[in-house]
Amino acid sequence: MTATAETPVLPAHLRENVHLLPQTPLLRALHTIIRDRDVPRDQFVFHADRIIRMLLDAALDLLPFEPHQVRTPVGHVYEGLRFAERVCGVSVVRAGESMEAGLRAVLPPVRIGKILIQRDKETVQPHLYYTKLPADIAERNVLLLDPMLATAGTARMAVQVLLDHGVPEERIVFVNLLTAPEGIAALCDAHPRLRLVTSSIEQRLNENSYMLPGIGDFGDRYFGTDR
Numbered sequence: 001m002t003a004t005a006e007t008p009v010l011p012a013h014l015r016e017n018v019h020l021l022p023q024t025p026l027l028r029a030l031h032t033i034i035r036d037r038d039v040p041r042d043q044f045v046f047h048a049d050r051i052i053r054m055l056l057d058a059a060l061d062l063l064p065f066e067p068h069q070v071r072t073p074v075g076h077v078y079e080g081l082r083f084a085e086r087v088c089g090v091s092v093v094r095a096g097e098s099m100e101a102g103l104r105a106v107l108p109p110v111r112i113g114k115i116l117i118q119r120d121k122e123t124v125q126p127h128l129y130y131t132k133l134p135a136d137i138a139e140r141n142v143l144l145l146d147p148m149l150a151t152a153g154t155a156r157m158a159v160q161v162l163l164d165h166g167v168p169e170e171r172i173v174f175v176n177l178l179t180a181p182e183g184i185a186a187l188c189d190a191h192p193r194l195r196l197v198t199s200s201i202e203q204r205l206n207e208n209s210y211m212l213p214g215i216g217d218f219g220d221r222y223f224g225t226d227r
């Protein structure tokens with residue numbers, strides 16, 4: 001993982017799980033726009049979508065590839081690669097749905113399952129309401145989509161749903177914009193073979209279990225349900 005001076009240092013045993021996007025000036029500039037409390041919603045969505053595309057490419061890069069030769073227009077052989085196994089997406093509704101369009105844009109025929117989990121505003125405990133997954137999910141690599149990892153209550157519940165449907169832990173890649181160190185530890189200690197791709201590790205959680213410096217409520221800002 002690559003970090004900036006501000007990125008909290010994770011314990012060594014967690015660094016294997018976490019793939020932090022390189023903290024390039026472009027990525028930091030995109031984050032600067034979406035963290036601004038005064039940015040208009042269309043700009044928030046546009047720039048969040050750009051980061052989501054970067055995350056999805058990084059997540060796809062973690063999947064297994066196999067050698068694949070093609071012949072080029074000038075008659076030579078290109079020793080290439082192609083995906084070795086099938087993949088699907090699973091979004092954690094609601095905020096995870098913001099990542100579905102990006103996944104469809106890079107993998108047009110992809111199957112997408114949904115797990116509806118809501119975090120109780122008072123207790124911060126997750127509640128599972130609905131699950132619909134591809135029938136053959138146990139034979140696929142799963143990109144689990146949720147832009148926010150705070151306490152990890154939601155992510156742990158979503159991962160448990162996948163495990164209960166026969167998906168091995170090592171075939172799950174959790175794709176996420178913002179993580180809290182507390183959430184990374186809770187998720188990866190419980191599921192040591194899961195991989196997590198993120199674009200930022202935040203400083204900590206506040207007393208309401210929102211991330212700091214954070215972004216506020218991602219789902220509300222993305223879908224326009226904030227005040």
Ligand code: PRP
Nearest residue numbers: 094095118119148150151152153154219
């Ligand atoms: C948010 C977010 C994650 C969860 C993270 O969802 O999208 O799913 O909270 O918090 P945790 O790690 O402490 O569980 P929320 O339940 O607020 O619903 P939303 O997707 O409708 O915004």
Ligand code: URA
Nearest residue numbers: 150210211216217218
């Ligand atoms: N959910 C969000 O949308 N933001 C946070 O900081 C924590 C949970």
